[in-house]
Amino acid sequence: MKKLINSPNTFVRESLEGMARAHPDLVRVHFDPTFVYRADAPVLGKVALISGGGSGHEPMHGGFVGHGMLDAACPGEVFTSPTPDQMHEAAKAVHGGAGVLFLVKNYAGDVMNFEMATELAHAEGLQIASVLVDDDVAVKDSLYTQGRRGVGATVLVEKICGAAAQKGYDLARLTTLARRAALNGRSMGMALTSCTVPAKGSPTFELGEGEMEVGIGIHGEPGRQRMPLAPADSIADMLSQAILDDPAYTRTIREWDPSTAAWKEISLVSEPLRRGDRVVAFVNSMGGTPLAELYVLYRRLDEACAGSGIHIERTLIGPYITSLEMQGASLTLLRVDDEMLGLWDAPVKTPGLRWGI
Amino acid sequence: MTDRDTLGRKEIAAWLELAADALQAARDALTELDAAIGDADHGFNMDRGFQKVRSLLPTLSQQDIGSMLKSVGMALIGSVGGAAGPLYGTGFLRAAAVTSGQQELSPEAVGSMLKAMLAGIVERGRATPGAKTMVDAMTPAVEAYDRAQTTGAGLCPALQAAVDAAEEGVRATIPMQATKGRASYLGERSIGHQDPGATSCALLLKALHSAVCRGRNA
Numbered sequence: 001m002k003k004l005i006n007s008p009n010t011f012v013r014e015s016l017e018g019m020a021r022a023h024p025d026l027v028r029v030h031f032d033p034t035f036v037y038r039a040d041a042p043v044l045g046k047v048a049l050i051s052g053g054g055s056g057h058e059p060m061h062g063g064f065v066g067h068g069m070l071d072a073a074c075p076g077e078v079f080t081s082p083t084p085d086q087m088h089e090a091a092k093a094v095h096g097g098a099g100v101l102f103l104v105k106n107y108a109g110d111v112m113n114f115e116m117a118t119e120l121a122h123a124e125g126l127q128i129a130s131v132l133v134d135d136d137v138a139v140k141d142s143l144y145t146q147g148r149r150g151v152g153a154t155v156l157v158e159k160i161c162g163a164a165a166q167k168g169y170d171l172a173r174l175t176t177l178a179r180r181a182a183l184n185g186r187s188m189g190m191a192l193t194s195c196t197v198p199a200k201g202s203p204t205f206e207l208g209e210g211e212m213e214v215g216i217g218i219h220g221e222p223g224r225q226r227m228p229l230a231p232a233d234s235i236a237d238m239l240s241q242a243i244l245d246d247p248a249y250t251r252t253i254r255e256w257d258p259s260t261a262a263w264k265e266i267s268l269v270s271e272p273l274r275r276g277d278r279v280v281a282f283v284n285s286m287g288g289t290p291l292a293e294l295y296v297l298y299r300r301l302d303e304a305c306a307g308s309g310i311h312i313e314r315t316l317i318g319p320y321i322t323s324l325e326m327q328g329a330s331l332t333l334l335r336v337d338d339e340m341l342g343l344w345d346a347p348v349k350t351p352g353l354r355w356g357i
Numbered sequence: 358m359t360d361r362d363t364l365g366r367k368e369i370a371a372w373l374e375l376a377a378d379a380l381q382a383a384r385d386a387l388t389e390l391d392a393a394i395g396d397a398d399h400g401f402n403m404d405r406g407f408q409k410v411r412s413l414l415p416t417l418s419q420q421d422i423g424s425m426l427k428s429v430g431m432a433l434i435g436s437v438g439g440a441a442g443p444l445y446g447t448g449f450l451r452a453a454a455v456t457s458g459q460q461e462l463s464p465e466a467v468g469s470m471l472k473a474m475l476a477g478i479v480e481r482g483r484a485t486p487g488a489k490t491m492v493d494a495m496t497p498a499v500e501a502y503d504r505a506q507t508t509g510a511g512l513c514p515a516l517q518a519a520v521d522a523a524e525e526g527v528r529a530t531i532p533m534q535a536t537k538g539r540a541s542y543l544g545e546r547s548i549g550h551q552d553p554g555a556t557s558c559a560l561l562l563k564a565l566h567s568a569v570c571r572g573r574n575a
Contacts, residue, residue, distance in 0.1 A: 054438075077401070078398070081442070083435050109443070219539070224543070
């Protein structure tokens with residue numbers, strides 16, 4: 001293993017310390033428990049938007065803390081969900097009196113830890129809601145799996161909801177928007193190499209020179225399928241077709257009901273993409289794939305969308321939700337309307353995403 | 358050999374110490390199992406959590422069993438992360454709730470503790486048997502304990518039955534296709550691998566048996 005680290009045990013902490021020093025105008029970092037928060041938190045009267053998950057996906061989530069995006073992010077160990085005390089303390093630290101919305105990626109660990117944090121925050125008297133992001137079309141069903149993973153759409157949902165919170169949406173309206181944005185996102189990823197978790201010291205899986213993994217998540221885990229390596233256009237076609245041809249997706253999730261202070265099961269449906277839809281297109285590097293290769297993929301994605309009558313309104317190209325140094329990429333299409341598009345364009349100023357300000 | 362067939366505070370402390378030893382020793386093996394079908398962190402997370410528990414042991418020595426188990430649950434929730442933190446954490450909190458104020462547990466009370474632990478894990482994770490999770494080790498263990506205990510076997514034979522059933526349950530996860538947790542994303546590719554959560558669960562039960570039955574005539 002060759003990495004720019006001092007020790008696997010101190011890696012996450014030292015990286016966060018570095019980020020805090022690099023961006024003192026934007027973020028602060030609290031340790032024990034660990035969370036990244038806006039330098040100007042709490043913003044009074046604003047709903048606090050909080051996300052979190054394992055480390056190793058940088059800039060997500062800590063790099064998206066700041067004006068117009070997240071109020072706090074809770075990083076776990078590498079690829080390990082953070083713990084409920086982190087979310088709970090972050091919520092207490094950054095809430096501005098208008099409630100807290102947790103944005104949670106659909107992984108068993110993330111979901112359970114955020115559920116416990118929700119119960120803790122509620123017991124503390126905080127107004128709390130949570131929305132699940134589960135956009136990975138590589139996972140076909142929810143009956144025989146944990147359900148779709150939260151991947152690329154997470155970045156877009158955080159941007160759109162962060163702008164809405166900044167604009168003054170109240171908790172109910174923000175929650176509705178977050179759910180709508182999440183339901184409209186679809187992603188698919190692939191890997192050319194595995195990645196090495198520092199504490200483990202060797203690659204999570206072995207991939208031959210002529211092979212690729214298709215349908216991967218963001219934790220260096222193997223995908224749905226191992227296939228012979230193909231040219232970029234074929235890969236772009238395969239990923240974009242999986243997204244464009246994805247049928248309606250129904251899942252039952254547990255959502256916190258503040259009125260009864262209990263969990264209730266609700267059924268949600270993602271409608272398929274249709275001719276005439278407008279989208280934000282996101283081509284993401286898993287960490288080790290250079291921008292130039294992402295543009296090769298985007299070139300083909302743009303053609304595929306045009307061919308399917310999908311209008312790409314905005315693009316995001318780069319490493320925003322990564323798997324350490326893994327080579328590979330994911331494509332995300334998120335259907336938008338005027339409201340979401342306006343929120344997408346709104347100013348944002350975070351270590352990882354900045355425009356209009 | 359103790360005079361009475363019970364599980365006391367000293368044995369709970371010994372259990373936690375032995376569990377910390379076992380998880381430390383199994384750290385890399387559990388992580389390897391997790392690398393095959395998950396995200397290569399289970400061994401590290403469990404080791405980190407139980408070293409945290411070990412560091413608390415001196416402060417637990419004067420507490421009743423319920424308070425000890427509650428401290429363990431909170432420590433695991435706050436240090437393990439992943440799915441295992443909330444699952445084992447909730448399990449220990451439920452075990453704490455049914456042993457509150459107790460200085461020692463009868464074989465029957467030990468059964469209730471194990472049942473409560475399983476119920477907590479199932480409620481938090483919503484896994485059913487056959488999903489290739491820790492439930493596949495814990496469920497047969499609780500059932501085997503119950504069977505042995507209700508037919509009059511003592512504490513140690515009942516715990517031995519639980520350990521045997523858990524280990525059998527661990528082996529049974531190998532041909533299963535995962536439908537819960539991160540391994541479920543692999544679909545059929547999860548078949549042929551032993552579940553790391555079931556494996557750590559069996560280690561915990563084995564540590565409990567060792568703590569109670571070392572030096573006892575079964």
